[in-house]
Amino acid sequence: MTEPLMRVEGLRKTFKTSRWPAPPLRTVAIDDVSLEVHAGEAVGIAGESGSGKSTLISAMCGLVSPDAGRVLLHGKELHHKGRFDRRAWQQLQLVFQDPYTSLNPSMTIEENVAEPVRWWKGASRKEAIATAREMLDLVGLGSGMIARRPGQLSGGQRQRVSIARALATEPELVFLDESVSALDVSIQAQILELLLRLREERNLTYVLVSHDISVLRLVCDRVVVMQRGRVVEERPSAELTVEGVTEDYTRQLLEAVPTITPAVLH
Ligand SMILES: Nc1ncnc2c1ncn2[C@@H]1O[C@H](COP(=O)(O)OP(=O)(O)OP(=O)(O)O)[C@@H](O)[C@H]1O
Numbered sequence: 001m002t003e004p005l006m007r008v009e010g011l012r013k014t015f016k017t018s019r020w021p022a023p024p025l026r027t028v029a030i031d032d033v034s035l036e037v038h039a040g041e042a043v044g045i046a047g048e049s050g051s052g053k054s055t056l057i058s059a060m061c062g063l064v065s066p067d068a069g070r071v072l073l074h075g076k077e078l079h080h081k082g083r084f085d086r087r088a089w090q091q092l093q094l095v096f097q098d099p100y101t102s103l104n105p106s107m108t109i110e111e112n113v114a115e116p117v118r119w120w121k122g123a124s125r126k127e128a129i130a131t132a133r134e135m136l137d138l139v140g141l142g143s144g145m146i147a148r149r150p151g152q153l154s155g156g157q158r159q160r161v162s163i164a165r166a167l168a169t170e171p172e173l174v175f176l177d178e179s180v181s182a183l184d185v186s187i188q189a190q191i192l193e194l195l196l197r198l199r200e201e202r203n204l205t206y207v208l209v210s211h212d213i214s215v216l217r218l219v220c221d222r223v224v225v226m227q228r229g230r231v232v233e234e235r236p237s238a239e240l241t242v243e244g245v246t247e248d249y250t251r252q253l254l255e256a257v258p259t260i261t262p263a264v265l266h
């Protein structure tokens with residue numbers, strides 16, 4: 001069998017919150033999580049709020065160092081002896097849950113997208129701007145937008161800028177954290193369509209986090225369901241029906257109002 005693009009083995013992360021003078025509170029955010037992502041695949045991560053989804057993908061892209069377990073990219077450990085493999089970072093991109101915090105408010109949209117291209121790819125300013133324009137065009141933000149600053153865009157437009165920024169460095173694997181959840185249904189549909197298109201056109205591999213399992217079922221091949229920091233079920237999207245799943249928890253997620261139907265996407 002081919003080596004997966006990313007393999008996660010027995011990952012655990014605990015957060016300690018000080019409550020002085022009371023003893024610190026320990027939260028087990030993820031516990032013994034293992035999963036694989038293959039090249040060209042779209043993997044969904046579902047689960048209620050606080051189930052550990054963001055912590056898991058933060059560890060998968062190296063922003064959080066795990067207490068136990070390993071993350072391997074092409075079979076090589078991301079964290080080795082407490083140090084992070086910086087070269088691997090270039091292959092991974094994360095679109096944050098709140099796009100506002102990840103964009104520089106004083107730079108234009110175009111500069112926001114061009115910056116990581118210069119940083120990671122060592123491109124000239126001219127090359128980086130050309131790539132930024134191409135990516136912004138790809139996500140449907142035309143020349144009328146590029147000179148604006150993040151504060152002058154709608155939430156959906158900002159989300160698309162974050163996606164353009166993440167894709168501009170041509171990463172192997174992109175993580176999207178609740179990237180559509182806060183948006184209204186028509187914008188959600190636009191972003192989901194974009195993901196499907198990028199998969200087809202650029203063979204993009206992505207891991208999409210959402211508490212809304214109906215969204216994941218539409219744009220992912222396989223969905224991993226998390227509850228209280230653990231993976232409780234993993235299914236191909238086609239089997240994600242009330243009859244097809246084994247866990248009551250997954251069934252509850254499925255029954256919790258589907259907000260998007262395939263009809264919306266066309
Ligand atoms: N930096 C932190 N310090 C302390 N506790 C944290 C921290 N980050 C996450 N946690 C805790 O870890 C658990 C998992 O959080 P996480 O953000 O991964 O959940 P989530 O599934 O992404 O939730 P949501 O759907 O609300 O975004 C929660 O109980 C959360 O309070």
Ligand SMILES: [Mg+2]
Binds near residue numbers: 053
């Ligand atoms: Mg989260």
